[in-house]
Amino acid sequence: MFTKPQDIVVALKLSLSNSISSYAELGKSLGMSASEVHAAVRRLQEARLLDPETKQVRFEALRNFLVHGVPYAFPVSPKAVTRGMPTAWAAPAMSDKISAADQMPPVWPDPDGKVQGAAVQPLYPSVPGAARRDPELYRLLALADALRIGRARERAIAEKELGLHLNRHAHA
Template identity: 50%
Template sequence: MALKPQDIVVILKLCGYGANRPPFAQMAADLSMSSSEVHAALKRAQAARLIHGPDLNSQPNLSAIEEFLVHGVKYAFPAEHGGSTRGVPTSYAAAPLNRLIAAGKKPIPVWPHPEGKKRGIALAPLYKTVPDAALRDPALYQKLALVDALRDGRIRERKLA
């Protein structure tokens, strides 16, 4: 069973719940996904040993998640760029990296989104619902922006992420 990009989104959201994980339906609503997508993502994460335990109510395996994100996510789910668009800032242009890295003169990376307030170069999100989920959950937004820095960033950005 191979991981899919949305599995990373579900795993990052799962990390934010701690021990108080809600039912699949609530996770799905938080991520703008279906319950079956969340369930399937957790099954794949379990098969990849990114969550501990024999059942889907298990906790995230933080060391395995960190290792995969630092060393594998840019190869498994490489960044895809598009043209100039309006959207939600990501990677080094979003918190927390935007406090450490100046954007400079080149356009910033953004997830295309109709409610986006910044103009930049489109960076395809890991999954189509990422901008909506990120706008509802600031902690998830930061995690997803850091993952984009790992997927797309230069050496300095990846080290800071």
């Protein structure tokens, strides 16, 4: 079974708490149905990114997949100009580390967004709403997008930041 883009969203959310309270609660926080979350957890277990017994994130495996798999499995190219929510290097997670004045900021199309930029398809349609509700998840999703669309420098910064997050939570 192949991993789907929403599985990455679920894995990143689980990396923040490393436990599943209920599929319904997790789904509500992510803007997904309980059955979508359950299926994502099953695929993550099959991909060996979650422990099947404890349902806890395997942090090193997740880091490796984010860095080496996600850019190829879920590539995206910024498209038309739209209003939305900043992602990748334009998001708060990286905006203080990257100066990208020569290009339009990447954004997730979002009617509530306040930034004009190049449209980037999020990993799942509910990502902007989930990111608004959870700033830490927003940070991780933006870093994952930097891996998906960034140049070498942006990808290196995102890899380092994701590694720090995953190491911190693995040893918490």
